[in-house]
Amino acid sequence: MRTRAYIALGSNLEQPELQLQRAVDEIDSFPGITLAGCSKLYQSDPVGPPGQPDYCNAVIAVDTTLTPIALLDAMQRVENDHGRVRSERWGPRTLDLDILLYGNEVVESERLTIPHYQMHLRNFVLLPLMDISPDLMLPGGMQLRKLAEKMGQDGLSVIAEQYPWF
Ligand code: ROI
Numbered sequence: 001m002r003t004r005a006y007i008a009l010g011s012n013l014e015q016p017e018l019q020l021q022r023a024v025d026e027i028d029s030f031p032g033i034t035l036a037g038c039s040k041l042y043q044s045d046p047v048g049p050p051g052q053p054d055y056c057n058a059v060i061a062v063d064t065t066l067t068p069i070a071l072l073d074a075m076q077r078v079e080n081d082h083g084r085v086r087s088e089r090w091g092p093r094t095l096d097l098d099i100l101l102y103g104n105e106v107v108e109s110e111r112l113t114i115p116h117y118q119m120h121l122r123n124f125v126l127l128p129l130m131d132i133s134p135d136l137m138l139p140g141g142m143q144l145r146k147l148a149e150k151m152g153q154d155g156l157s158v159i160a161e162q163y164p165w166f
Contacts, residue, residue, distance in 0.1 A: 038059075042159065044056075
């Protein structure tokens with residue numbers, strides 16, 4: 001069975017735009033995962049400790065035959081291939097891949113929480129998600145559009161309109 005899932009991408013180290021473009025291509029070529037949509041590419045002010053570079057952010061839709069945990073393993077493989085080192089909490093990173101949604105499923109396990117626990121607080125997640133699926137309803141019945149309207153666009157700007165971004 002195929003499930004539509006949404007993944008947030010973020011990077012603020014080592015040519016962030018390139019990190020994100022490469023990550024999308026790698027995810028699309030991963031067995032059991034097919035790219036189904038891609039947001040604009042955004043630049044965003046860092047949330048978290050000050051003094052770190054601005055981020056590049058985007059969101060993709062994928063269709064996958066992988067289970068949520070297998071999808072998480074796949075995302076962590078791609079992160080590790082980009083030299084991701086897990087060090088400071090909320091510190092700078094070469095590539096961050098967060099599973100936002102997996103169909104309508106709610107997952108609460110030690111390794112994985114879906115919907116992503118902070119997605120409703122982050123405009124660099126909600127606005128790119130709006131690019132792909134403006135009519136999306138989150139598990140629990142909340143409309144993405146309503147959340148995104150409340151959030152606003154502070155600190156967020158579009159740097160490329162259409163995938164492939166460059
Ligand atoms: N801030 C922005 N703007 N974008 C991110 O992707 C991002 N990711 C993070 C923290 C460190 C919370 N801040 C971020 O993990």
